[in-house]
Amino acid sequence: FNRRRELQDQSSYSRQDVGGGVRLGLALDEFTRNTVGFNYTNTEIEDIGTNASVFVNSLAGDRDALTITNTFSHDTRDSFLTPTRGYNISLATAYSGFGGAVESLKNTLTGGYHYSLSDDWTLSVGGRVGYLWDINDETPLYDNFFLGGQTLRGFARAGIGPRDRATSDALGGQIMYGHNVELRFPFPYLRESGVQGVFFWDGGIVTEFDEQPQAQVENDEVYRMSLGAGIFWRSPLGPLRLDFGVPIVKGDGDEKEIFSFSIGTRF
Numbered sequence: 225f226n227r228r229r230e231l232q233d234q235s236s237y238s239r240q241d242v243g244g245g246v247r248l249g250l251a252l253d254e255f256t257r258n259t260v261g262f263n264y265t266n267t268e269i270e271d272i273g274t275n276a277s278v279f280v281n282s283l284a285g286d287r288d289a290l291t292i293t294n295t296f297s298h299d300t301r302d303s304f305l306t307p308t309r310g311y312n313i314s315l316a317t318a319y320s321g322f323g324g325a326v327e328s329l330k331n332t333l334t335g336g337y338h339y340s341l342s343d344d345w346t347l348s349v350g351g352r353v354g355y356l357w358d359i360n361d362e363t364p365l366y367d368n369f370f371l372g373g374q375t376l377r378g379f380a381r382a383g384i385g386p387r388d389r390a391t392s393d394a395l396g397g398q399i400m401y402g403h404n405v406e407l408r409f410p411f412p413y414l415r416e417s418g419v420q421g422v423f424f425w426d427g428g429i430v431t432e433f434d435e436q437p438q439a440q441v442e443n444d445e446v447y448r449m450s451l452g453a454g455i456f457w458r459s460p461l462g463p464l465r466l467d468f469g470v471p472i473v474k475g476d477g478d479e480k481e482i483f484s485f486s487i488g489t490r491f
Contacts, residue, residue, distance in 0.1 A: 277388035327360040336491035354400040368396025378450030378469030383479035385430030402428025418458035
């Protein structure tokens with residue numbers, strides 16, 4: 225079992241998850257794997273701010289969710305941390321139900337392709353698509369799709385997509401898609417230290433928030449995009465990134481984040 229308590233970036237409430245699960249994986253061949261996960265979560269929402277959205281206020285209380293997730297993946301990359309060739313694709317289908325308060329079907333497809341332009345220059349192209357089917361109209365907004373932060377640099381975490389017109393709270397959406405294009409190159413005199421430079425072009429959209437009252441929801445169809453540059457360091461502690469991103473296409477109410485720091489890989 226595990227516990228988590230967090231304050232949502234774009235909404236004035238605290239969330240506590242208590243639950244646990246198990247995963248079973250099967251290697252189908254050298255590059256292909258299928259994993260099935262079973263998870264139970266009890267989510268409690270409290271400390272909702274007095275100026276929070278009517279949609280956030282509807283989250284008050286606790287909900288049980290029993291979820292089964294099947295993930296099919298195929299990965300031919302030559303490196304998990306700094307791939308220079310190969311591709312990876314993953315399809316995750318998560319069904320929540322089995323008598324719990326939430327019944328939904330969430331599908332997420334992600335992938336990436338890496339091409340070595342030379343010994344030190346690598347072009348990477350990635351994408352993601354997601355669709356959430358709210359079967360019993362009880363799926364809480366925190367289960368919606370969100371984009372921003374490391375998934376869409378230049379924008380804050382949950383920085384784009386449907387919002388409450390009155391409070392500007394991020395609501396997420398049931399449809400999501402986006403892309404990332406990245407060029408990695410060596411820094412002079414730092415070739416042996418694992419430090420690389422990065423140029424990137426990101427894009428994405430989150431849409432479809434169907435709860436009422438619809439007149440209170442700002443939900444445009446603008447495909448956001450950003451350009452930027454950064455530094456990637458394969459440190460002894462793991463991959464570290466510092467990115468500088470500038471939105472070039474944005475929607476009303478979007479939250480920008482010019483600088484971002486992260487640990488981990490992107491594709």
